[in-house]
Amino acid sequence: MSKKREMQRLIRAYKDETGEREIDMKKVAKWAAGKGWPLPTPQNPLDMLAKQFAEAAREEIRRDDATGRPYRANHSFVTMHGSEQLHLWIDIDEAERGPFLKSAVTRREQMVGDGLQLTLDMMHWNRINPDKEPIDLPMDLTFDIELRLNAPDEDEGAA
Structure with missing residues (x-):
């Protein structure tokens, strides 16, 4: 599965877990990081x-x-x-x-x-x-x- 597809799957999982329908992507990122999603390497x-x-x-x-x-x-x-x-x-x-x-x-x-x-x-x-x-x-x-x-x-x- 591509990285973007996996991220889309995680967004749906976040919505299912929280019940939120209007979502803040910073909250999704914090949730995903807490589940072990790797944080990106800082840019050059x-x-x-x-x-x-x-x-x-x-x-x-x-x-x-x-x-x-x-x-x-x-x-x-x-x-x-x-x-x-x-x-x-x-x-x-x-x-x-x-x-x-x-x-x-x-x-x-x-x-x-x-x-x-x-x-x-x-x-x-x-x-x-x-x-x-x-x-x-x-x-x-x-x-x-x-x-x-x-x-x-x-x-x-x-x-």
């Missing part, structure tokens, strides 16, 4: 630092000089260097079209994957709950994006 400090730099880069927001709208300054993309897969970062204000397009396509594919999985999840919930009002959320986000593009800036009106 250099890998941890690189992850912190990636998080900082991902969170940097700038404002467009012409529109005043916020935009994400740094974007990641994956490329191959020989047989090694590299995760590289680019500054949108310095980026060539190719790497930025690669980043944008990857982020869009992530959105599609999330939308597909949410649709499958809603279809399952609706099927097993035929006596309840179905949950049906549209996956075309165009209107939602337009609303947010045209919403007042959060900073406006703040004195």
Whole structure:
């Protein structure tokens, strides 16, 4: 059995033992460790630092000089260097079209994957709950994006 499948089995065992249905994964981890599940080996400090730099880069927001709208300054993309897969970062204000397009396509594919999985999840919930009002959320986000593009800036009106 794979490690993830074994962890999924332990989550079900935790729920069965505690009767909890809305679970805190920290409590599950403490319970599993108490049952002998091995704690993970701490990450390499250099890998941890690189992850912190990636998080900082991902969170940097700038404002467009012409529109005043916020935009994400740094974007990641994956490329191959020989047989090694590299995760590289680019500054949108310095980026060539190719790497930025690669980043944008990857982020869009992530959105599609999330939308597909949410649709499958809603279809399952609706099927097993035929006596309840179905949950049906549209996956075309165009209107939602337009609303947010045209919403007042959060900073406006703040004195």
